[in-house]
Amino acid sequence: MIKSIYRLSIIKVCILVLLGSYSCQNNATNSSTIDAGVNAKIDSLVSQLSLAEKVSMLHGNSKFSTAAVERLGIPNLKLSDGPHGVREEILPHAWDPAGWTNDSSTYFPTGTALSATWNPSLALATGEALGEQARARNKDILLGPGVNIQRTPLCGRNFEYMSEDPLLNAVMCVPYIKGIQSKDVAACVKHWAVNNQETNRTTVDTYLSERALQEIYFPAFKAAVQEGEVYTIMGAYNKFRGVYCCESKYLLRDVLRDDWGFEGIVISDWDATHSTVDAANNGLDLEMGTVVDNYDDYYFANPLIKAVENGDVKEEIIDEKVKSILRVMLKTNMFEANRNAGSYNTPEHYQAAYNVAAEAIVLLKNDKALLPLDKNQIKSIAVIGDNATRKHCEGGFSSSVKAKYEITPLEGLKKELNEDVKVEFAQGYEKTSQLNNFVLSANNTVNEKLIQEAVKKAATCDVAIIFGGLNHDYDSEGLDRPDMKLPYGQDVLIQEVLKANPNTIVVMHAGSPVDMSSFANQVPSIVWGWLNGSEGGRAMANVLFGKVNPSGKMPFTLPVKLDDSPAHHLNLFPGENNIAKYEEDILVGYRWFDTRNIKPLYAFGHGLSYTSFDFSDVSLSQKEVSSSEEISINVTVTNTGKTDGAEVVQLYSHLEDSKVLRSEKELRAFKKVFLKAGTTKTITLKIDAKDLSYFEESTNSWKLEAGNYQLMIGNSSDNILLSKEVSINQ
Template sequence: MKNKIITLSLFVSLSFAGFHSNAQAVKSTKLQETPKSLSSTYDTEIDKLVAQMTLEEKIGMLHGNTMFSSGGVERLGIPELKMADGPLGVREEISRNNWSAAGWTNDFATYYPAAGALAATWDTGLAGLFGSSIGQEMRARNKDMLLSPAINIVRTPLGGRTYEYMTEDPFLNKKMAVSLIVGLQNNDVMACVKHYAANNQETNRDFVDVLIDERTLREIYLPAFEAAVKEANAYSIMGAYNKFRGDYLCENDYMLNKILRDEWGFQGVVVSDWAAVHSTVKSLKNGLDIEMGTPKPFKDFFFADKLIAAAKAGEVSEAEIDIHVKRILKVLFQVKAIGGKDRITGSIATEAHYQDAYKIAAESIVLLKNEKNALPLQLDGVKTIAVIGNNATKKNALGGFGAGVKTKREITPLEGLKNRLPNSIKINYAEGYLERYEKKNKGNLGNITANGPVTIDQLDAAKLQEAIEAAKNSDVAIVFAGSNRDYETEASDRSSLKLPFGQEELIQKIVAVNPRTIVVMVAGAPFDIDAVSKKTSTLIWSWFNGSEGGNALADVLLGKVNPSGKLPWTMPNKIEDSSAHATNSFPGDKSVTYSEGILVGYRWFDTKKVTPLYPFGYGLSYTSFAFNNVKTDKKIYSEDETIQVSVTVKNIGKVEGKEVVQVYTSKSDSKISRAAQELKGFQKVDVKPGDSCIVPIHIPVKELAYYNVETKKWTVEPGKYTLKIGNSSRDIKQEVVVIIK
């Protein structure tokens, strides 16, 4: 038996030279050990520039002058600050004065897996790869700021942007976000981390007042933003649409000045979400730097002619305006948009970047159920395979409301199977269900419908019969069901967890005629799949998975890739089991109170002893792993030390596979209210069959702290803590107790 040690560090230093063909890419895709902080090197030069600017030129830099750029000062060599949407890849070029496409022929980009998929990899190295790869594409398009990552907590499974966010857990959230931001910004591009903060629903997002107690705010909703600032040195933050404790977030003194700048030391720029500004002087003084928006003329923005008038009337000083201008100049110098002779030029839509997208997609796919080891699919004796479902051919790079990607490559599941199956196997395709809506005002902000798109859930008789015949006359059937980016969309939350378009009935009918039926869900957020899970023996969860998604999915089905994805959120049995719904505190009306407090996601399920359908961190493999010999380097720690816990992971199956070691902590005798357990460490490891590896995970004792509202400080409660090591929140293999002095 071979025994090896896997080493762990906060930032995984990865050289991705093997994935990139040109020297420019190789140079820029090595993740730095340390993120680049904003430099003071250019302060003297910045002061000189500001001294030469007129009031009008300064204010011109503080608001949008096109749909995706803020103004520059050409006579002084100050360029526009050029932005691009990018949760799924760099958005196509938009016209300067309206939302229509600019019509370029050279703005095709790589479509990357959505953030939910990235989080499902539980791999910070892949998060760094994602950031670096998309940073290359940004530079090839000559952009300065990526409007991403979106790191809001998944509070409700119904959230329209759940696919675009990462997870329900603040620890997983911050670890993935930091690596992504570092990878991105090392390519001379600013990350604009969004949506700061407590933007956890689309319903009434333009005005809803979010009320969260201070401990919950600090422990659940702010950790990833704080880490983005303190650990990743993010250059930009986007202010959210909603209100927080009475004030809009783009004019919120507590959030923008007191926490973001005074407490965390943020030195970058705060950019508004589009049309999220409601005042001139208040927004400026309370921390906003750049106002972006639509659809009114740019001169009518709060930070345009109104700000010039306010300055001339003495309502705001020119010295105050200078502060914001200097922040913008600082980040422009930082990414070499000014005076940068050796700025990275980048590359876009390359084979190397498609392979980056493939790597992420392949490790994101979650095997939920595999009775009788139906997967990987054994092709001996298989002559025909029925491929059923609209999702087998549905493309998701574009769609819904919000940022999509114009791409030349999006491999669908059907195409992936055609690419990977031998020519001797015949594929019988049937659409099965139709994607139909009763009402669909696609593209009207907040007006898709009151509670999300209303679907027509009655199956088409002819389509159903065609699918049944295909399944009957095939050796194996694969149903591709779930959702799409027209149904899961920005500006609208879903009204229920129900599978749309009659898919549940379709799956039952197919399973009835072909017991060798595999069900693949393609979606970005939880659905009610309890009945489907009970009916089928084999169930896979995939995502809006990028340009190579279909190839990655086919490779998992056929066993070329052993699935290693883990759920980044809890799959409830029913919506009433989730905390925001169990407490009847979603969506609110003019205000919403987060009544569940710190018990979000698995914290609620575990503390309240509610059984989920599939737990947080869950995912099967084609092999099996044994966890043994859990130990810590010592038993007693002080507050400034780091707990070094290790576990031996052995692959006791027959194929190579990757496992995610997860460490949860709990304190049963705490004097404060706590969740039953909290994720505080994880590491993904690759183990060959028969091999073992020792996996060390380092947990700073400070990670055990709670936010003390009375002292306004993070406090580590002394006493006994139990470290629970497992491969999901509900599958704890071993435990060890430590004492904190």
């Protein structure tokens, strides 16, 4: 054993000498010189590998790892699920938990919650904390973020994704990626591409225009590659224009490699590989899987060796893939003795999770100024609903987190309140659905006994707070919801409690829209609480009692009814004959609602505050610009209330008389502004004139129309407060 350890140590020393102790953080040399030197060293290392050794690096040898090449000191890659927390350890060759006692993680608010903060600095802090925890668990690649567009309210993975808007997706994912990768861990942006439904996800074939691709579905991925410099990308399950995504030359080579300059690893989703020759030649680098027991039988194992020997795949193609893997290993300092060691469940991580949770919470409605509650003015609270006590960390399949702890809303309220305020809990509704092997069997029968208990307690308390919404039987990988209805008879519960106590607050915990039309106009206060991480309960209590002024904004539209949403209004979801046609084209989310004059229940970007803000003195840097110039727009924001708070200034554009279909407005920039009560700040939002372009399919290029553009300032997509006109010349 001692001799074996000694031999491995010698190999590590040799590899470090061969690679020149390369560090991606070495800034002393010109970057082009470093790149040339690194490439030369990678070439040297690849030249020493046999074909069998190369191929062994291109497929999994456990559920979440690849093979090492010990002869040359090349380590294996260790991957982990973890868009909002490093997943618990599982057995190497099965999905059962490994039974570790030290693999609990900090559970961070999910993707939609993070995006609801509209605060890129929190995305950076989240990424940094996740990277540190991944390194402490000895992981090399963290499988996140998910940046697919929320095309339908029913998509089971909406909670993981960020937004219905491509710009908000892009702006939030870039710092998240940079945060992870700053800790010597590769981020893995997913799922590439147009993976917008879970129904028939492994076989559905998606068709959409090139313009919709470029304007709606590509921007976040492009930003991840070109701005975030993401090291890895996960190929999606679905087909795209008749070809599986993990063997699509258009997606993997033409767009990623040739157009965007991606140099990292393209990883298949687990069991998303369907061929050897096509997948290898068209750009897939690493095959991961779940079903095949013998790893040598993977498409990228013995069949790939045979394909090379038969001349169907050139060995140069294999070399490309190995070089991509080695490049990521170098960038994450996997050969370095002083690689970032990481840290685990630190107070800083908990604080980062709390900060996101607090800023994510959205105040949708606050009639009668029922919120914030004053603990000195109330003597009793009825806390009602299964979600008041339910923990959401261990759910959603690949998003499951074995959390060190998760504070529920009821726990958060009890910690916040002193003994003078009596807290009465009633379950209100019962979780009766069962989720097995991605199949949901739901029983939405109203539980009259639980409702009567809730009504009785609500009637005797000063205030009733109902914690409802969804759980991971509905917000989950592997299945889409059957409809937008609240499960378990919650509509009846809310109506009955409201009759018993008019001072009723409804809190929705969900990562996707739900139908609130039966009570939204009657309940005085509605709060959107998300699946909000380890500190979600504490953050919720602090918002409800005014320690935190809510500043979250909705990252997606809340429709009145499902048929108002584009894919459902046009009867396009989930498709016919396993083909999904995106005929709504660029009119996704608020673009559809605004352009078609359909009033939502709550608009994209909507979110109230306990204070008030005034926008004034909007001005442009210049009234006429050329296509190569930058546009700056200044606006003064004043906190006119008596409470410190934050507002999100949102900049939209509109072009009248366009030659092509344009949505009524498009988000172009935003900034979150924190202001003390009574203070004023002038902020500047900047956009490049070329960012107002549309994608012209006939020339396969971006085209900027000359004309007069309205630049509109508001605090939601349906609340535009100021505007200025800028003229763009060719």
